[in-house]
Amino acid sequence: MGQLFEYIKIALNHLRASKGRAFLTMLGIIIGIASVITVITVGNGLSGSVSGELDSFGNGMIQIYANVQGKGVNVSFDSDDIDYLKQKLEHVKGITPATSWSGKGKGPKGEFDATVTAGNSALQYYSTEPLIRGHYFTEEDSESGAHVCVLTRASAMALFGSDDVIGMTFELNLYGTTTELKIVGIRQDKQAKIISMLNGGDDSLSIEMPYSVLTGLFGMDEGYDSIVIFPESSVYANETATRAVKLLNAKKGVQDPNIIQVQSMTDFTSQVDNVMQYITVFVSLVAAISLLVGGIGVMNIMLVSVTERTREIGIRKSLGARTSSIMMQFLAEAGIITLLGGLIGIVLGLVIGNVVCSVLSFPASISPFVVIVATLFSSAVGIFFGIYPAKKAAKLSPIEALRHE
Known part of the structure; x- marks a missing residue:
């Protein structure tokens, strides 16, 4: 040595x-x-x-959609499918139709680009960030087509210069159609960064509202492009996804295993x-x-x-x-x-x-x-x-x- x-x-x-x-x-x-x-x-x-961030974002959220392009078939989802899955699936907190639109939000402090996510009351599980003011829109709001919404704190600050805005309204413009939305809840926006990344890096307003507002504004039928399932824990994500696809294939008589498909946050993380x-x-x-x-x-x-x-x-x-x-x-x-x-x-x-x-x-x-x-x-x-x-x-x-x- x-x-x-x-x-x-x-x-x-x-x-x-x-x-x-x-x-x-x-x-x-x-x-x-x-x-x-x-x-x-x-x-x-x-x-x-x-x-x-993704592990907590939706806590194992599962998105089911129909890939019908070039398949010569027409498959969509409706409220009956959601009720059916609620009855058949275990370890599930909620199931909602989901769609995301781009628009403009206008308040006292100006007009801003907006990302609008629409669904039923189960959309509250879309993020694990808690509400810091007010409450989430209810199933009654969804069924009645109430023009209500939940904003992130950053969105409220941008529109009003304050997060104490429960009960206030602002204008939302979607593809040339303008409506007023009443704010019923403010969500903490700790996950705003990851949401921005998923949306391509923009800092747009983040708005969650009932799907029925869209059907009322645009006369859309009840067909949904996708269904989002929120398991009780990410542990149940894979099992729930497999079971849901199997149930929907059987219910709709779909033989091709590549038509009804699933994507989860676990896939995105991988x-x-x-x-x-x-x-x-x-x-x-x-x-x-x-x-x-x-x-x-x-x-x-x-x-x-x-x-x-x-x-x-x-x-x-x-x-x-x-x-x-x-x-x-x-x-x-x-x-x-x-x-x-x-x-x-x-x-x-x-x-x-x-x-x-x-x-x-x-x-x-x-x-x-x-x-x-x-x-x-x-x-x-x-x-x-x-x-x-x-x-x-x-x-x-x-x-x-x-x-x-």
Whole structure:
């Protein structure tokens, strides 16, 4: 052990004597490790943030829709289907038709783009964020076509400059048709960020209202494009989805399993995770190339070092230094160069990753396992690419080495 520390001490002394060259040698390693750490830190943070938000957003919400394009059939849903599913399904909090429209909301503070989500009273489970004022619209409101709605706090602030707006009204314009909506509830808008992301990144008003308002305004029939089911827990999501599709296929006599389809928040979470995995793999490949280039750079510099220190090697050998000692010294030097480069890369990657996460407003997620692997891998690169120069140094003849100028 004492001899190992002596090798490390000698290696550090040589690095201090040529700081500039040592840093340039480390640069490829630094860039490679920093890239991987940055992407994994940001990727894990983003994936964790989105997954966490989606897990609570609708708490395992399931959307069932009919994919009839090019199938030559006409399948839609109605209130009878919803009542049927309510009777047959277990562990369900609510079932609602659901549709999302774009429009304009106009209040005392101005006119704003609006995203309108319409359904029955079960739409209250669309978000787990609580109501901070008022109440959700009721089933009676849905059945009577009452022009009422629930806004997020941010939407109320935009329209009125205050969230104390229960009972107030504002104008909603949908495709040229204008109506007044009475505000009966204000929802906390902690999830406004994820809703904005799902809507393409806009900061539009978020309005929830009875589906019957749309049927009244536009004379729509009762057919629904989709049904949304809210399980009691996300644990029941997959089982409920499978059962619901089977029931609807049987009720409507649909034989093609690709017509009535289902999409859940679990699917969306998996898609986000898959995208981040692909990005991580791609950047890891780029980083691997950078590490390879860095490793070749280490080998070249070590070969130069062997040439410059040929006489020193000859003196050490003539004084009794063993071949293995010479080899271990150069391997230690190569390993330390890449280890220091790896450590600098880790610190740099963590700093950049945290800055990016801070700018994007989600928590950074640091993986200790990745940090440990990066540290060990960077050392391994140095040792692997240092073997050839170390062997070359160890095999030098002391007589020939002493003749070297």
